[in-house]
Amino acid sequence: xxxxxxxxxxxxxxxxxxxxxxxxxxxxxxxxxxxxxxxxxxxxxxxxxxxxxxxxxxxxxxxxxxxxxxxxxxxxxxxxxxxxxxxxxxxxxxxxxxxxxxxxxxxxxxxxxxxxxxxxxxxxxxxxxxxxxxxxxxxxxxxxxxxxxxxxxxx
Numbered sequence: 001x002x003x004x005x006x007x008x009x010x011x012x013x014x015x016x017x018x019x020x021x022x023x024x025x026x027x028x029x030x031x032x033x034x035x036x037x038x039x040x041x042x043x044x045x046x047x048x049x050x051x052x053x054x055x056x057x058x059x060x061x062x063x064x065x066x067x068x069x070x071x072x073x074x075x076x077x078x079x080x081x082x083x084x085x086x087x088x089x090x091x092x093x094x095x096x097x098x099x100x101x102x103x104x105x106x107x108x109x110x111x112x113x114x115x116x117x118x119x120x121x122x123x124x125x126x127x128x129x130x131x132x133x134x135x136x137x138x139x140x141x142x143x144x145x146x147x148x149x150x151x152x153x154x155x
Contacts, residue, residue, distance in 0.1 A: 032135070033142075033144065036133040036135060036144050037144055039103070039105050039106060039133065040106060040131050040132075040133060040144060040146050041146075043102045043103055043105070043106045043131060044131050044146065044148045046101065046102075047090050047101040047102055047108075048127070048148060048150055050092070050101055051082060051092075051101075051127055051150075051152070052150060052152050054075065054080060054092070055073075055075065055125050055127075055152040055154065056152050056153070056154065056155055057155065058075040058076050058080065058154050059075075059076055059154070060075065060076060060077065060154070061073070061074070061075060061115050061123050061125060061154070062074035062075060062076070062077055062078050063078075064113055064114065064115050065115060066115050066116065066117060066119065066123065067114075067115070067116065068114065068115065069112050069113065069114040070112070070113055070114075071083065071084070071111055071112065071113070072113070073113040073125065073127075079094065079095070080092065080093070080094045081093040081094075082101075082113070083111070084108045084109075084111045084129075087104065087107075088106075088107030088108050088109065089101075089102055089103075089104060089107075089108065090102045090108045090111065090129070102131070104134070105133065105134055105135065106131050106132060106133055106134060107131070107132045107133075107134055108129050108130070108131055109129065109130045109131075109132060110128070110129055110130045111127075111128075111129040112126075112127075112128050112129065113125060113126070113127055114126040116151075117153075122153055122154045122155065123153070123154055124151055124152065124153040124154075125151070125152050125153075125154070126149065126150075126151045127148075127149060127150050127151070127152070128147070128148065128149035128150075129147075129148055129149075130145055130146070130147050130148070131145065131146050131148060132144070132145040132146075133145075
């Protein structure tokens with residue numbers, strides 16, 4: 001091999017290595033985003049399912065009043081409460097026990113409950129919130145957010 005050939009092979013190897021490293025980091029970034037999307041979906045589904053079941057089985061909505069929006073939902077004469085704590089975790093308080101409905105890997109923002117319906121009828125509760133990831137991708141804030149909403153009528 002001559003020195004020129006050796007330099008050409010070294011440059012070609014460096015280019016191939018640079019492309020391979022770039023593809024590796026791209027695949028890791030995509031893997032991280034997929035994992036975060038799955039975390040959002042899992043937390044949102046679990047929270048909405050839990051709230052839907054409890055709201056549907058509730059006997060009354062204590063707060064918010066008909067036609068009003070609020071950040072907290074009180075059911076069954078204030079026996080059950082849904083709210084977001086200071087850390088952005090959706091929580092439920094029932095019988096004096098507080099339980100987290102979402103993990104600390106996500107943050108709940110813009111939680112809103114609105115009671116709808118006519119006086120004398122079973123009310124309908126609209127629930128909406130934004131769920132956001134908390135993890136950084138390679139030290140950069142590249143959060144994934146998703147808006148969620150549902151409407152549930154008491155039985």
